[in-house]
Amino acid sequence: MPFKWRKWNRALHRDFGYLFFGMTVIYALSGIAINHRHDWNPNYVIISEDIQEAPVSGKLNKEQVLLMLEKYGVADDYRKHYYPYPDYLKVFLTGGVAVLDQETGEGSIDITRKRLMFREMNYLHYNPSIHWTWFSDIYAGALILLALSGLLIPRGADGITARGAWLTLLGIIIPVLFIIYYLY
Secondary structure (H helix, E strand, O other): OOOOHHHHHHHHHHHHHHHOHHHHHHHHHHHHHHHOOOOOOOOEEEEEEEEEOOOOOOOOOHHHHHHHHHOOOOHHHEEEEEEEEOOEEEEEEOOEEEEEEOOOOEEEEEEEEEOOOHHHHHHHHOOOOHHHHHHHHHHHHHHHHHHHHHHHOOOHHHOOOOHHHHHHHHHHHHHHHHHHHHHO
């Protein structure tokens, strides 16, 4: 009985596709997020709000600071406050800071919150440990096998000897053109 390599190729492609589905989604989403980090922070949401208070003289105590923060919904985030300069209040908040120029009454509140799911996916994308590096190397090898086995699945007019050859060639030429354009 002859060896049925097409059957084994399909089985390998299918099973590796199932096994590494989660990794593919994680690396794809975090890759998009990291590619656009100049447009947004993929790990954190930064909330900035300008505030305006009536001018105040003298140093505020904790209760007065909490009353002010309550108006902006961040009183529960209060950690401590101090005056780095006369009439300039700085309040440390959980995940942020509030500042107030007491002479003008102008200030701002900046709070940083972890971005749901993207932070964790990006963490994995940056290879946090040697064990994860080994697992992601195995995944990279599996992607190579998925790519090669995928080339051999279609037959005839859609296969690698016809239409598939042109698409594969295009998929190789595009990155080569980018390399030539940006590096040389």
